[in-house]
Amino acid sequence: MDIYLPIANLAVNGFVIIALGALVGFLSGMFGVGGGFLTTPLLIFYGIPPTVAAASASSQVTGASVSGIFAHLKRGGVDFRMGGVLVFGGIFGTGAGAGLFALLTELGQIDTVINIIYVVMLGGIGTSMALESWRSVRALRSGKPLPARKRRHHPLVASLPWRWRFYRSGLYISPIAPLILGFLTGVLTMLLGVGGGFIMVPAMLYILGMGARVVVGTSLFQILFVTIASTMMHSVTTHAVDIVLALFLLVGSVTGAQIGARFAQKLPPEYLRLALSCIVLLVALRMVIGLGWRPAEIFTVQPL
């Protein structure tokens, strides 16, 4: 099934795009992440221009996070106050990201920067997640439970002024910390087309010290709104959202997400985390190779 993508200006196989969306959706449903960090690189490997890939991937993340958020809303797993602060920061972040995107495109360095951010982020988070889950799996096998980690926020967060109460998160901290976190995730969403869940969740747990019960739901809440903002920002500034590409990705991913979510209930979470960290590290490794390998095309042509 050949599909002509009107914004990317090329023909792709529709089934490949649906399958790609389904794969990412399956993983996102299984692990509770948006999956944007897989969609963008996979689309680029498939030959979609990086800008179009990043712009269209964010609408796929929106779709994947919608169905997830309903379940969390029902359980009361969303801290709206915290989510609101994060989204507020995130919307400014997408604005700043749009400026950065335009600047880097003009300098001709956008692709390199996208690749380097991916390597650093995925590599760092993948490694720490792998170590942590490996310890839990070992503990699970030997039957000796790990000492429970004390929930507390980072000392730097505690030093910020104007504290607010975030009841559902069980926190009394300055809104500046989540504001900055939301801002940074917004920038990343704009540049990479990711929701940022895989940064947001660890940051909420270990930097803000939020209660585990509301972390995933609040992260989904923030992802939903920030990817919406980023889709809009791309539509208005780069004009690179390919709605046909997004449609095919969405069809695959929303279905895959549901199947993945069912599948996840059958597996212990420690193994899930270990598997996710392996996937994250593989993507990072592929990116490192891409950066260091002599590219097939030394020259690139860009319209002025």
Add this chain to the structure above:
Amino acid sequence: MSWRPACALASLLLVGTTAPAAAQQQGQAPILVPDVSQHQIELRSGFTGAELLLFGAIAYPGGRIPDGQIDIVVVIEGPRTPITVREKAKLGGLIWVNAESNSYRTAPSFYAVASSRPIADIMDDREAYVYEIGLKHLQLSPLQVGDTQEQLRFRDGLIATNMADGRFAQSTGSVEISQKLLYSARIAIPASVPEGRYDASTYLVRNGKVQAAEETEVVVAKRGVEQFISLAADRYGFLYGLAAILLSLGLGWLAGVLFQRRQ
């Protein structure tokens, strides 16, 4: 100034007035009657590329077919645009990043040439530069002056990159001439072809000189839904974004509802 812009100017004047016209005045130049299989290439869903057939007849003055070899060259050229070509270099022995760049004012967005024999065998470089026949003879009007070695490297890089993308092509043998009277040439148009008004030119070459040149227009444009989407994305960014957002929200919600029921 470098010689390139001057040469481009000279070629404009030559193509416009002197060369084939002078021969025609003497009443001995053949006339080309060209046509093209389609004047419109529509980019719609399912478009995976097309093949353009350029064909036509050659009419000789007095109906006398001349002795010796004749050659046909066809050129399809997309709209000319300013571009930047960037060259990747290894930074600190570690990663490949874009380093130096060169800009051009008039690079064709698409250029495909087909000839009955290799261009070097048909005409000399001068004639080829005048008519811009062959990738080697394109006038790109570089914006920078100086180091010609570097300019050559970027020029070669631009041509190689565009050839790999299917935007530039040069071939021999896909042009057939029968009885020195009829000709046909096939040119492949890839799926990634840029939009715009294309010039399809046909040249009749004899004794190393272009004896007749004719031009027709081929329009490459998105049509139907693709045209609508592309226009909406460019002109109504906000509404387009809204549509994309509603689509993703709707599909996400729908999948949630459908799968909930099945449980």
